Amino acid sequence: MPAPSKPLPGACESLDAARLAAELVQLRRQVVQLQRISSLGVLAGSIVHELNNALTPILNYAKLGLRSQDPAFRTKAFEKILEGAERASAVANGVLGLVRPRADRLEPADLARLAEDVVRLTAKDLEKHRIQLDLVIHDRPSVLVHAAQIQQVLLNLLINARQAMPEGGRITLEAGRDPTGRWAEIRVRDTGPGISPAHLRRIFEPFFTTKAPDPNGLGGTGLGLPVCREIVEAHKGRLRVESRPGQGATFTLRLPVAPAATASRSPTR
Numbered sequence: 049m050p051a052p053s054k055p056l057p058g059a060c061e062s063l064d065a066a067r068l069a070a071e072l073v074q075l076r077r078q079v080v081q082l083q084r085i086s087s088l089g090v091l092a093g094s095i096v097h098e099l100n101n102a103l104t105p106i107l108n109y110a111k112l113g114l115r116s117q118d119p120a121f122r123t124k125a126f127e128k129i130l131e132g133a134e135r136a137s138a139v140a141n142g143v144l145g146l147v148r149p150r151a152d153r154l155e156p157a158d159l160a161r162l163a164e165d166v167v168r169l170t171a172k173d174l175e176k177h178r179i180q181l182d183l184v185i186h187d188r189p190s191v192l193v194h195a196a197q198i199q200q201v202l203l204n205l206l207i208n209a210r211q212a213m214p215e216g217g218r219i220t221l222e223a224g225r226d227p228t229g230r231w232a233e234i235r236v237r238d239t240g241p242g243i244s245p246a247h248l249r250r251i252f253e254p255f256f257t258t259k260a261p262d263p264n265g266l267g268g269t270g271l272g273l274p275v276c277r278e279i280v281e282a283h284k285g286r287l288r289v290e291s292r293p294g295q296g297a298t299f300t301l302r303l304p305v306a307p308a309a310t311a312s313r314s315p316t317r
């Protein structure tokens with residue numbers, strides 16, 4: 049009788065390697081997802097507060113409108129209700145877009161618009177921490193992206209900047225193009241303490257953090273920037289940082305401008 053055939057040792061090794069590679073891809077996806085949820089966790093209180101602010105005029109004007117017999121006042125009440133509902137819906141959609149990204153493929157997006165959506169989500173949190181945010185839109189380049197992932201990067205950069213300035217300060221977020229016009233660019237500049245050269249070399253290393261652990265689990269994990277860089281490089285972009293101690297930090301995110309838009313638009317800066 050012929051002996052049962054055994055898999056060749058080389059075949060086993062390559063099967064194992066393929067399985068490990070697939071597991072690694074899966075684990076990386078989970079880290080990206082968890083990091084996104086953790087950023088949203090930092091903002092959760094402020095987001096709920098913002099939703100509540102939008103709901104208050106809805107409730108009040110609905111009650112007043114029901115009591116009033118004046119058609120002009122009722123119309124005004126409906127307008128206020130609609131305004132509040134639109135605000136609440138924009139905040140809820142922003143959160144949902146990040147928690148459950150719509151597509152698993154690249155889609156054209158206006159980079160400045162992505163920044164505006166993230167600013168809407170973070171505005172209350174920054175205000176609470178006495179941080180002034182200036183959003184400067186130089187241009188609205190179109191990019192091919194997983195929108196939720198790029199928003200995750202921006203969210204992370206804003207949260208890091210805010211955490212670097214516990215006494216308050218200023219963040220300037222600029223959206224536009226680089227001087228060649230081929231790269232869409234976002235800069236996040238803060239007036240915090242900056243980053244020492246020794247730390248600057250390490251901040252993109254997984255698990256490097258200077259933040260103390262906190263009891264709510266919102267302390268540093270050291271995964272924010274490595275995940276950001278991985279996301280940006282997967283989009284064929286670049287994420288770099290410039291900083292001098294005492295002079296704040298500037299993170300620059302560059303993504304290739306979507307091909308159709310490159311030819312038709314001229315650089316603005």
Ligand code: ADP
Nearest residue numbers: 208209212251257258268269270271272273297
């Ligand atoms: P985490 O926020 O969990 O520490 P990150 O990878 O996002 O992880 O950041 C790594 C480290 O980079 C931070 O602990 C901090 O020391 C430094 N860092 C990031 N952004 C800034 C900033 N805007 N100003 C000063 N330091 C920063």
